Amino acid sequence: ITYHDKATQTETEEEDTIEKILKAITTLCTKVDSMDNEIQKLKTNEDNLKSKASQQHDYKNAELHQSEDE
Secondary structure: OOOOHHHHHHHHHHHHHHHHHHHHHHHHHHOOOOOOHHHHHHHHHHHHHHHHHHHHHHHHHHHHHHHHHH
């Protein structure tokens, strides 16, 4: 193997390594985006549940006050 061949081989290995790193970063970014979407869905569900619970609480309160007034 000549010096030139060795340099070319090293360059190719470095390019392969860089490509693997970029693929890993891309995969991580995709997964983070996916996780962010899931978190947003969970927050929306939580907000909806809190809203329903609050409405039910208000309704029960209104019923209690109504029965006290009678």
